[in-house]
Amino acid sequence: MSQDDKKPLDGTGAVRQPIQSHLGDQLKRYFSSIVSEPVPDRFANLLDELEKRERSAAKQGPEARE
Amino acid sequence: MTAIAALKNALLAEIPSLRAFAISLSGNGDKADDLVQETLMKAWAAHASFAEGSNLRAWLFTIMRNTYFSQYRKARREVQDVDGEAAARLVSHPEQQGHLDLADFRIALDQLSADQREALILIGASGFSYEEAAEICGCAVGTVKSRVNRARQRLMQLLAVDSADEFGPDVAPLWGKTPALNDS
Numbered sequence: 001m002s003q004d005d006k007k008p009l010d011g012t013g014a015v016r017q018p019i020q021s022h023l024g025d026q027l028k029r030y031f032s033s034i035v036s037e038p039v040p041d042r043f044a045n046l047l048d049e050l051e052k053r054e055r056s057a058a059k060q061g062p063e064a065r066e
Numbered sequence: 067m068t069a070i071a072a073l074k075n076a077l078l079a080e081i082p083s084l085r086a087f088a089i090s091l092s093g094n095g096d097k098a099d100d101l102v103q104e105t106l107m108k109a110w111a112a113h114a115s116f117a118e119g120s121n122l123r124a125w126l127f128t129i130m131r132n133t134y135f136s137q138y139r140k141a142r143r144e145v146q147d148v149d150g151e152a153a154a155r156l157v158s159h160p161e162q163q164g165h166l167d168l169a170d171f172r173i174a175l176d177q178l179s180a181d182q183r184e185a186l187i188l189i190g191a192s193g194f195s196y197e198e199a200a201e202i203c204g205c206a207v208g209t210v211k212s213r214v215n216r217a218r219q220r221l222m223q224l225l226a227v228d229s230a231d232e233f234g235p236d237v238a239p240l241w242g243k244t245p246a247l248n249d250s
Contacts, residue, residue, distance in 0.1 A: 008222055015218040023221050024190050026171045031191035033168055034086035043081050046103060047074045050110045054070050 073113055077106055080126055083192070087127055090187045091134045093176045105130040124194065128202045131184060174224040178217050185213035186221075 010016050015023070084105060088098035108129050109116075116125055175183060188199040189210065200207045 009219065013219075014215055015222055019222055020218060023218055023225075026168075027175075027186065027190045030168050030171050030175065031086050031090065031187065034089050035082040037082070037085070039081050039085065040099060042099070043102060043106065044078065046106060047077055047110075050107070051070055051074050058070075 073110070076122055077109060077126075080123055081106075083123060084126060084130060087130060087187065087192065088134075090175070090191070091131065091180065091184060101130060101134055104133055108133065121198070123192075124198055124202055127188070127192070127194075128204075131202060132204075135180070171225075174221055177224055178220055182213045182217035182220065185210050186217040189214050 008016060008019055014020075081102065084102050085098065088101040088105075089095065092098045092101055105126060109126055112129075116122070175186075178186065184203065185199060188194045188202060189196065194202065196207050196210050199210045203210060
């Protein structure tokens with residue numbers, strides 16, 4: 001490996017592959033740590049409420065929907 | 067299953083990803099969950115405009131980022147000082163070598179501009195292609211590429227990565243000795 005190969009940026013100014021991979025791993029770990037958090041109840045409640053509203057609107061007159 | 071139940075289930079399944087994108091964008095738990103809620107409501111109201119068979123997550127992310135950039139970005143600037151303090155704490159622990167926990171990564175990520183953070187998350191974490199990310203952001207593919215590249219460079223500076231050598235397969239110390247926040 002020449003000295004140039006050890007610089008964090010390559011000739012085009014892009015971040016070198018080993019660093020990119022490492023940053024990418026950190027980023028994926030960060031993102032998936034949030035994805036795997038428990039989802040607050042408020043969202044399921046919200047969707048239940050939206051569904052209920054839509055169904056009662058449909059009962060009042062299907063032709064009124066869409 | 068009725069169309070309404072199908073829509074509800076599809077949206078429910080996307081909530082974890084939506085929350086992760088919202089937290090990445092807004093950097094704040096309460097604000098992020100408000101952003102998720104607003105996105106769900108808009109998606110519900112507009113679901114007739116969703117093309118069946120296209121990418122639901124991309125559609126939802128588009129709604130979310132447009133909502134965020136039109137409403138939340140200004141509010142976020144007000145808490146930038148908090149980010150600055152967090153960055154100062156990051157710099158004050160140079161002895162913490164060889165280990166960078168997610169909280170520190172998070173602090174570094176928050177230092178990026180919103181544009182750069184968004185592009186990096188879409189490409190690096192959410193698995194979208196450059197073309198899909200460009201569509202979500204409403205910009206050119208080349209713009210996404212340059213934002214991602216600048217985001218990586220900035221993260222590298224913030225995390226004080228001095229040399230590609232540090233990430234060689236057999237090299238133990240992962241992080242440089244002198245964390246640098248020189249252009250912040």
